[in-house]
Each structure stands twice: as structure tokens, then as C-alpha cells.
Amino acid sequence: MTVGASGLPAAPAASPSPGAWDAVAERRKIYLETITAEEAVARLTAALEAAGWGTAAEVIPVAEALGRVTAEGVTARISSPHYPAAAVDGIAVRAADTYGASETSPVRLGPGQYVWVDTGDPLPPGRDACIMVEDLNRLPDGQVEIYAAAAPWQNVRPIGEDVVATELVVPAGTVLRPQEIGALLATGNVAVPVRRRPVVTFIPTGDELVQPRPDPGPGEIIEFNSRVVLSLVQEWGGEPRRHEIVRDDYEALKAAVAAAVETSDIVVVNAGSSAGSQDYSVHVLGELGQVLVHGVAIRPGKPFMAAVVGGKPVLGLPGYPVSTWLTADLFLKPLVYRFLGLPVPSRPRLQAQLTRRLTSPMGVLEFVRVKVGQVGDRVVATPMGRGAGVISSLVRADGVFFIPPDREGLEEGAPVEVELLRPREEVLRSLVAVGSHDIILDLVESHLRRRGLGLSSAHAGSLGGLVALRRGEAHVAGVHMLDEASGEYNVAYVRRYLGRPARLVLLGRRDQGFMVQPGNPKGIRGFGDLARPDVRFVNRQRGAGTRILLDYHLKQEGVDPAQVDGYRREEFTHLAVAAAVASGTADCGLGIRAAARALGLDFVPVTQEEYELCIPLEHWDHPGVQAIRELLTDPAFRAEAEALGGYDLRDAGRVREV
Numbered sequence: 001m002t003v004g005a006s007g008l009p010a011a012p013a014a015s016p017s018p019g020a021w022d023a024v025a026e027r028r029k030i031y032l033e034t035i036t037a038e039e040a041v042a043r044l045t046a047a048l049e050a051a052g053w054g055t056a057a058e059v060i061p062v063a064e065a066l067g068r069v070t071a072e073g074v075t076a077r078i079s080s081p082h083y084p085a086a087a088v089d090g091i092a093v094r095a096a097d098t099y100g101a102s103e104t105s106p107v108r109l110g111p112g113q114y115v116w117v118d119t120g121d122p123l124p125p126g127r128d129a130c131i132m133v134e135d136l137n138r139l140p141d142g143q144v145e146i147y148a149a150a151a152p153w154q155n156v157r158p159i160g161e162d163v164v165a166t167e168l169v170v171p172a173g174t175v176l177r178p179q180e181i182g183a184l185l186a187t188g189n190v191a192v193p194v195r196r197r198p199v200v201t202f203i204p205t206g207d208e209l210v211q212p213r214p215d216p217g218p219g220e221i222i223e224f225n226s227r228v229v230l231s232l233v234q235e236w237g238g239e240p241r242r243h244e245i246v247r248d249d250y251e252a253l254k255a256a257v258a259a260a261v262e263t264s265d266i267v268v269v270n271a272g273s274s275a276g277s278q279d280y281s282v283h284v285l286g287e288l289g290q291v292l293v294h295g296v297a298i299r300p301g302k303p304f305m306a307a308v309v310g311g312k313p314v315l316g317l318p319g320y321p322v323s324t325w326l327t328a329d330l331f332l333k334p335l336v337y338r339f340l341g342l343p344v345p346s347r348p349r350l351q352a353q354l355t356r357r358l359t360s361p362m363g364v365l366e367f368v369r370v371k372v373g374q375v376g377d378r379v380v381a382t383p384m385g386r387g388a389g390v391i392s393s394l395v396r397a398d399g400v401f402f403i404p405p406d407r408e409g410l411e412e413g414a415p416v417e418v419e420l421l422r423p424r425e426e427v428l429r430s431l432v433a434v435g436s437h438d439i440i441l442d443l444v445e446s447h448l449r450r451r452g453l454g455l456s457s458a459h460a461g462s463l464g465g466l467v468a469l470r471r472g473e474a475h476v477a478g479v480h481m482l483d484e485a486s487g488e489y490n491v492a493y494v495r496r497y498l499g500r501p502a503r504l505v506l507l508g509r510r511d512q513g514f515m516v517q518p519g520n521p522k523g524i525r526g527f528g529d530l531a532r533p534d535v536r537f538v539n540r541q542r543g544a545g546t547r548i549l550l551d552y553h554l555k556q557e558g559v560d561p562a563q564v565d566g567y568r569r570e571e572f573t574h575l576a577v578a579a580a581v582a583s584g585t586a587d588c589g590l591g592i593r594a595a596a597r598a599l600g601l602d603f604v605p606v607t608q609e610e611y612e613l614c615i616p617l618e619h620w621d622h623p624g625v626q627a628i629r630e631l632l633t634d635p636a637f638r639a640e641a642e643a644l645g646g647y648d649l650r651d652a653g654r655v656r657e658v
């Protein structure tokens with residue numbers, strides 16, 4: 001074992017010797033003490049308070065101050081207006097000269113008695129009222145005739161009508177909006193003291209990371225966490241800076257952190273936080289400063305760390321993208337707001353009922369992403385997958401909530417308070433679709449969005465969709481289930497599983513078949529081929545229409561599912577099956593032509609099936625349902641859908657009563 005400059009064991013090379021792994025194990029002892037999230041924030045806050053961190057101010061032009069936070073109360077330097085001003089276009093007069101004027105006995109004023117004024121002009125000396133031009137009659141001899149007496153100070157803006165000099169215009173700690181900018185400028189303030197924006201430097205680390213590009217090679221990971229976190233920093237009001245990618249090298253990371261601390265108020269190191277042989281972050285932070293937190297009882301995000309280096313906070317965010325996003329939200333956001341002297345704003349919330357039971361380990365704050373929608377008079381939250389690597393889950397989620405550490409999970413139907421990631425109105429208005437996945441539904445979603453309507457869709461297979469409808473958890477379900485007895489699609493299943501009147505709207509007919517590698521190297525022609533020992537299959541989940549189709553044909557051809565290698569490997573969407581074949585981990589899967597085409601696979605057609613939306617009658621009038629029906633008869637939409645490949649929309653929009 002060599003000893004590095006730091007006095008710590010030198011970092012092991014890419015393939016560490018057993019001795020080097022011992023060193024890793026030794027160093028890992030300080031890893032993951034797992035305190036609560038609150039305790040982590042409290043430790044950091046206390047240390048930063050002791051270090052006198054934060055509260056810096058600067059003076060900037062008011063014209064550039066939108067969104068900034070006042071560091072002090074700002075008073076009026078001058079009154080607004082700062083002279084008595086005409087409030088109208090017309091004439092300025094002495095009110096006393098107009099007394100007695102009426103419709104029946106107008107008063108005439110000579111040129112010496114009145115002065116023409118425009119709105120905003122100073123009130124001429126000796127005058128105390130203004131009369132609007134449309135309320136007087138100009139006579140050819142230069143006199144004016146008026147029909148109503150003017151009250152003193154009528155149509156005059158007195159000094160300080162708006163603000164009097166020395167009055168408070170904007171209190172300290174105010175986020176400057178357009179109206180505050182106006183009030184500051186109106187009262188003679190051209191510059192304003194504001195809280196300095198905290199400079200947040202993000203350091204991405206990892207040998208596998210590459211700059212964003214469309215064609216990363218195997219083993220190359222596109223570096224995007226920096227852009228996620230720095231965009232958040234910008235939204236919160238901080239000043240984002242991105243450090244270039246730092247390789248997995250102890251000294252390089254140490255130099256990067258040391259330099260960033262000099263020029264920043266907050267430093268974020270990303271990845272390298274857990275127990276891998278190249279995870280140096282904690283040792284670097286320990287050498288440069290004091291590590292306060294390494295390990296928090298949250299999921300995901302457990303390896304979070306926090307340190308104080310040179311009196312400044314340095315956070316280590318775990319590398320998986322959802323962990324990065326979550327730990328930034330939980331721990332970086334409060335720091336940015338604290339620096340700005342503002343409370344952390346809370347997200348809009350919505351009470352909802354959980355549609356599924358969730359388990360969670362005791363003692364851990366568990367982060368759950370959900371789809372939310374209003375079905376009838378119930379607001380329902382359907383949990384999504386909990387993977388830490390899937391940034392797209394945060395794109396699709398409508399909201400999030402936490403399972404508290406003292407709960408081992410939540411029962412189906414439990415009330416949860418969802419923090420929304422989209423506007424509440426949008427969430428409540430959207431059409432909730434649960435069921436079989438089809439690429440046309442993705443197309444429908446884009447079109448609905450352009451019309452200001454949302455589609456919240458979860459993939460649960462055709463049967464899952466009908467069950468969700470029955471339980472009042474969705475408005476519509478995409479279904480394509482072949483009834484063995486009648487040879488007809490969907491009707492028998494809807495009757496059997498829904499148990500109430502509904503309509504079936506045809507989205508389209510689509511080709512189902514085998515998705516195979518280009519050139520069909522395994523020569524797959526029929527269901528019998530799936531039983532061959534050299535063919536690796538990838539299946540759909542139970543309840544999926546495609547799975548029903550497979551089982552139907554296997555039975556017809558007398559193939560035992562146990563003979564099919566990969567029968568138990570389940571994916572949830574056509575595209576996921578196609579991706580498995582495209583990546584070479586399977587030779588073949590059953591699915592729609594459009595998915596094969598999307599990933600450049602060959603396709604062996606098996607059948608054409610009817611993909612329909614099942615809509616219980618009580619949801620028929622939902623604006624989303626009506627918008628979809630219109631879309632389906634729109635020739636432009638039909639053409640767009642057919643261009644996906646394998647779709648026939650001739651009868652799209654057909655309605656069947658069930």
C-alpha cells in the first residue's frame with residue numbers, strides 16, 4: 001500500500017489488488033452513518049452559522065434588479081410626484097373663479113384666468129384645480145365656457161400622492177417584482193442594495209462522463225447532472241457555475257474543490273459519494289475541511305455528504321440522477337435560500353388517495369414519484385417506479401411525496417399529501433389513462449397538450465387498465481385483448497372485468513408480430529420457433545394484451561411456455577421489448593410494428609389487432625375524451641399516426657357500446 005500526499009492510503013487503481021480493497025474497506029468505515037435529513041440540515045446550518053457564512057449584499061442598478069432580494073429597506077429619496085401636477089388634459093384654474101357654474105348658467109373664463117395644461121404638467125402658480133378639455137366649450141373670442149364648478153384640488157395630483165419622501169417603499173427581504181422596480185425608480189432610487197446571489201459551483205466527477213453528445217460510445221455516460229442542478233440553482237435565485245468534468249483522481253478532485261471554494265459560496269461535488277474503489281470525495285473533503293454528514297436515512301440519496309471547507313459549505317451529491325435531483329432539493333435548496341435571506345418556498349400540495357399499497361423500510365424517508373389525477377370526485381395518486389437512475393421519471397411524474405421513516409409503508413387507499421411538480425389546475429384537468437401502452441397514445445398526448453389539456457398515462461397492460469377503471473382510478477384504458485372463444489377483440493373482457501356500461505373507441509388497427517434483429521438471423525417465422533433452444537425471448541407482463549396474444553398462440557400450437565427461454569423475462573412496454581432485442585440481450589419479442597421500426601428492428605407480422613380506448617359512460621363527457629374523438633377523425637392526425645408504421649386508422653373513432 002502506498003501512501004498519498006494526503007496521508008491517506010493512495011487511491012487504488014482501476015483494478016485494485018486485494019490489498020488495495022482492504023484499504024478501501026478501511027476507509028469505508030466512516031461511510032454511511034445515516035442520520036435523518038433534518039439532522040443533516042441542522043448540523044450544516046449550525047456549522048455555517050458558527051463560520052459566519054452568508055448574508056452578503058451588493059448595490060446594483062434598479063433596472064437590473066428583477067427577482068433580486070432587497071438587503072435593506074429602501075425609502076423614497078423624493079416624493080412621487082415631487083410637485084403638484086395636472087392629472088388631466090385641459091385647463092388649470094382657480095376653483096373660486098368657477099363657483100356657481102351650471103348647465104343652465106355657464107361661467108365664462110377669460111384668457112388670463114385659465115392656463116392650458118397636459119396631464120403631468122406642473123400646476124401653474126396661483127391655480128388650484130384642473131378641468132378636463134371635454135367638459136368645456138371654447139368660444140371664438142378666446143374665452144372658455146364651463147358648466148360645473150371645480151372643487152379645490154380637483155384633478156390635481158398633490159406632492160407625495162404616491163409616496164412621500166423618506167417613506168418606506170420596499171421593505172428588506174422583498175423579492176423585487178416589476179411593480180417594485182417601478183416604485184423604486186419613481187421615488188428617485190436608481191440603485192438598490194440586494195442580497196448577493198450565492199455562486200454555486202458544480203463539479204461533475206467520473207472517468208465515464210463525457211460532454212453531452214448524440215453518439216456516446218459504450219461505457220460513456222453523458223454528463224447532465226450539472227445542468228439539472230445548475231438549472232435548479234438558477235430557478236432558486238443563485239448564480240450557477242459549472243466546473244469541467246474531473247476524472248477519478250484524488251489530487252485532481254482535491255485541486256478542483258480547493259479552487260472552487262475560493263471563488264464560490266457553495267460547492268457541489270457530484271458522484272464518487274459511495275463505496276466504490278474510486279469514490280474519493282469524502283476523503284478529499286475530510287482533508288480540506290470538516291466532514292459533517294456522510295450518509296442520510298433517505299432513499300434514494302443515502303450516500304449524501306456535507307462538509308465545511310474554508311467556512312463554506314461543500315455538498316457531495318450521489319451520482320444517480322434522481323438521487324442528485326432529490327438531494328439538491330433537500331439540502332442545496334435551503335442553503336441557496338438561506339444565503340438570500342428567504343424562506344424555502346413550498347410546492348403546491350394536493351391531498352390524494354394512493355391507488356396501490358407501498359412498502360418501505362423502517363427508519364428511512366422514502367421518496368415516491370406519482371401520477372396524479374381527478375377521477376370523478378376522487379383525487380388519486382398512482383406510484384411510479386422508484387429507480388434512482390431514471391431522470392425521465394421526474395419528467396413524467398405529476399408530483400412526489402415521502403413515506404415517513406416511522407412507517408413501514410402505506411396501504412392502498414391511504415391519504416397522501418402530494419407535492420406537485422406541475423400546476424394544480426393542469427393536474428386536476430388531465431385525462432387519466434391506465435392500460436396498454438401504444439405509441440399513438442404518446443402522439444395523442446402531444447396533441448392534447450397543444451390544446452391545453454393533459455394526458456396522464458400509466459402503463460399497466462390492458463387488464464390492469466380495466467381494473468383501474470373498475471376501481472375508479474382512471475378515466476380511460478387502452479385495451480387490445482383477443483377473446484379466444486369469439487375471436488373478437490375487447491368486448492368480452494370489458495363485460496367481464498368492468499361490470500358497468502362503457503364505450504369502446506377505436507384508436508386504430510395495428511400490426512402485431514415478432515420483433516427480431518435486422519435480417520432475422522435466427523429465422524423466426526412462427527410461435528413454434530420460440531421453443532427452440534437457441535432463441536432467447538423477451539415477454540410482456542401478465543395482463544398485457546400482447547401477453548394474452550402470445551399465450552393464445554402458444555396454446556394453439558401446443559407449445560409449453562416452460563420451453564420458451566425468456567418467457568419469464570417481462571417488460572412493460574412495446575418499446576422496452578424492442579430495446580431488449582436491439583441491445584442483443586434477446587433475439588425476439590412480440591409487439592407492434594411501430595416499436596420495431598422505431599429501433600431499427602425487423603418485423604415478422606402475426607396479426608392485425610384492434611386497439612381501443614375503453615371509456616366508462618360517466619367519463620364520456622370529459623373534455624379530454626371529446627378532444628381525442630375529434631383528433632381521431634382529423635385527417636392530419638391519422639396521417640401522422642400511420643406514418644409511425646404498422647397502423648391503419650381508416651376506422652379510427654368508431655364507437656361501440658358495451
Ligand SMILES: Nc1nc2c(c(=O)[nH]1)N[C@H]1C(S)=C(S)[C@@H](COP(=O)(O)OP(=O)(O)OC[C@H]3O[C@@H](n4cnc5c(N)ncnc54)[C@H](O)[C@@H]3O)O[C@H]1N2
Nearest residue numbers: 204221222223224225226271272273274275318319320323
Ligand atoms: N457497494 C455499494 N455500492 C453502491 C452503494 C452502496 O451503498 N454500496 N450505494 C449506491 C447508491 S444508493 C448510489 S446513489 C450510488 C451513488 O454513487 P456515487 O455517488 O458514488 O456515484 P457514481 O457511482 O459515480 O455514479 C452513479 C451513476 O450516476 C452516473 N453519473 C454520475 N455523475 C453523473 C453526471 N454528472 N451526469 C449524469 N450521470 C452521472 C454514473 O455514471 C453512474 O451511472 O452508488 C450505489 N452503489
Ligand code: MOO
Nearest residue numbers: 300301302323388
Ligand atoms: O441512495 Mo442511492 O441515492 O438510492 O440511488
